[in-house]
Amino acid sequence: QKEVEQDPGPLSVPEGAIVSLNCTYSNSAFQYFMWYRQYSRKGPELLMYTYSSGNKEDGRFTAQVDKSSKYISLFIRDSQPSDSATYLCAMSADKIIFGKGTRLHILP
Amino acid sequence: DGGITQSPKYLFRKEGQNVTLSCEQNLNHDAMYWYRQDPGQGLRLIYYSQIVNDFQKGDIAEGYSVSREKKESFPLTVTSAQKNPTAFYLCASSRTGTGAGKNYGYTFGSGTRLTVV
Numbered sequence: 664q665k666e667v668e669q670d671p672g673p674l675s676v677p678e679g680a681i682v683s684l685n686c687t688y689s690n691s692a693f694q695y696f697m698w699y700r701q702y703s704r705k706g707p708e709l710l711m712y713t714y715s716s717g718n719k720e721d722g723r724f725t726a727q728v729d730k731s732s733k734y735i736s737l738f739i740r741d742s743q744p745s746d747s748a749t750y751l752c753a754m755s756a757d758k759i760i761f762g763k764g765t766r767l768h769i770l771p
Numbered sequence: 772d773g774g775i776t777q778s779p780k781y782l783f784r785k786e787g788q789n790v791t792l793s794c795e796q797n798l799n800h801d802a803m804y805w806y807r808q809d810p811g812q813g814l815r816l817i818y819y820s821q822i823v824n825d826f827q828k829g830d831i832a833e834g835y836s837v838s839r840e841k842k843e844s845f846p847l848t849v850t851s852a853q854k855n856p857t858a859f860y861l862c863a864s865s866r867t868g869t870g871a872g873k874n875y876g877y878t879f880g881s882g883t884r885l886t887v888v
Contacts, residue, residue: 699879707877759877
């Protein structure tokens, strides 16, 4: 079983829809959970950072961590074409492990 | 503004050549990292350094070398021993934490796309 599993997509949704992106993991030692956004031919940028379980909200973005289920989610409300990118989950205990990324397309 | 600068943006290498990718940061971060990104494979760690004059191999270090002579700089050399070097290379940096498990998010550069010709 891989440490971090993430569906590669692509995921296509119409503009204005709510997007749900998810990752599962196997290492119960993970304490820090992150989401990165990567536009084509660019480096990833840190979008959300969460410690332990719970929710964190920042504008249209909400990150959820359920440590009991080893499952993390990123929700994007009122999705925009500019949200089209690859989203990578990442988590760490002593070092950061990245998911392979989900490609998201927001259709105008 | 603080950030990480990678150069060049595009690099072409002939068979048998060594090439060096530059990575400079002005964030005063102690730790720096090199990743390789291939389609469908995600980010794979090549080398990392948590302090000047010290670095460790990551998961795919064969055919690569690094140096960390200055806090701000972490160049990566792709040697002729790397059989499949065509990829997108990303440099990142982070603060280092104290205490077990403390970690901070990474700041990434814009990447260097290396192609073998």
